[in-house]
Amino acid sequence: MNSNYAGRITGLIAFVMGCWMSFPAQAVVREYWIAAEKTAWNYAPSGRNLIKPEAGLGVWGETPAYTKYRYIGYTDGSYAKPLAQPEWMGILGPQLRAVVGDTLRVHFLNKTDRPLSMHPHGMLYDKNSEGADGDGAGASVPPGKSHTYTWIADKDAGPGPADPSSIVWLYHSHVMEEEEPNLGLIGTIVITRKGMARSGSDPAPRDVDQEFTALYMIFNEEEGKEGGMKHTINGRIFGNLNGYETRLGKRVRWHVVALGNETDNHTVHWHGQTVLDHGRRTDVVEVLPASMTSVDMVPRSPGHWLFHCHVDDHMMAGMSTRWRVLP
Ligand SMILES: [Cu+2]
Structure with a gap:
């Protein structure tokens, strides 16, 4: 080969490599389409207490279904095809994901009969994307109207030095904050x-195999009457939340969140395994309204295990389900 030609090729390769290395992983804009909708919701679709069948559903089963308001994800701006979500997500709206440096562009359509919003915890936003508190464009989206929120996952929205490789934040409606999460x-x-x-198109962390989310929250359906106090995990009671399933030895991350009122002081307890909670080994994680934490587990024993709140009254009221570790 002509040495001059070889030199030019080498130079070109070096130039291309130099350009490549000087651009860190491209920041990505991740778009979501979410509608608020009124839907029927059944806290115990099986009609049974699947934890202690002989105890039944008690007063909490007298009225198992109510009209709720939910965030429903769609594949695009036609709002025609809902995003699929795993059964264990229950009443939760779509899980939004980003990598530090990305931007979330969230198109919100209010299909309900009252003004609503989307307020994110942790993200960087301006007043128009706060989804709360005053005259920003997204603070109160009237029925039938839409708003696009821009939320930046800056470094302060990402995991801190003591955090695992991914962390969880809540989002919720915040026009009348004291009512809307309960809806x-x-x-x-x-x-x-x-x-x-994992990749540019998959923002999930590559050092875990599975991530689950659990919302511990008491929904107050009948102004405090006990039968209307639905002690739920992701909106289900007495073992009616299905689909938490993993396998021995998998690296599993649990994102645990809570919302609600002064009775929402929960001690989230896994049977059969332990978790690593920011360097602390335990099998109970404590949460209060708007707590958000992420803990890691590598299941060590197969079985169909309880996952429940350890507060006695809450356990009795159905704040319990089972999750499966396959051998
Ligand atoms: Cu509890």
Whole structure:
């Protein structure tokens, strides 16, 4: 080969490599289409207490279904095809995901009969994308109207030094904050540390195999009457939340969140395994309204295990389900 030609080729390769290396992983704009809708919701679709069948559903089963408001994800701006979501997500809205450096563009359509919003925790936003508090464009979206929120996953929205490679934030409606999460308008955002995403198109962290989310919350359906106090995990009671399933030895991350009132002080307890909670080994994680935490587990024993709140009254009221570890 002509040495001059070889030199030019080598130079070109070096130039291309130099350009490549000087651009870190491209920041991505991730778009979501979410509608608020009125839907029927059944807290115990089986009609049974699947944890202690002989105890029945008690007063909490007298009225199992109510009209709720929910965030429903769609594949695009035609709002025609709902996003599929796993059964264990229950009443939760779509899980939004980003990597530090990304931007979330969330198109919100209010299909209900009252003004609503989307307020994210943790993200960087301006007043128009706060989804709360005053005259920003997204603070109160009237029935039939839409608004696009721009939420930036800056470094302060991402995992801190003591956090695992992804962390969870809540989003919820915040026009009348004291009412709207209780209507069912709640979802989560998971932010992955820069450099830890599986790929450019998959922002999930590459050092875990599965991520589950659990919302511990008492929905107050009948102004405090006990039978209307639905002690739920993701909106289900007495073992009616299905689909938490993993396998021995998998790396599993649990994102645990809570919302609600002064009775929403929950001690989230896994049977059969332990979790690593920011360096602390435990099998109970404590949450209060708007708590958000992410803990890691590698299941060590197969079985169909309880996952429940350890507060006695809450356990008795159905704040319990089972999850499966396959051998
Ligand atoms: Cu509890």
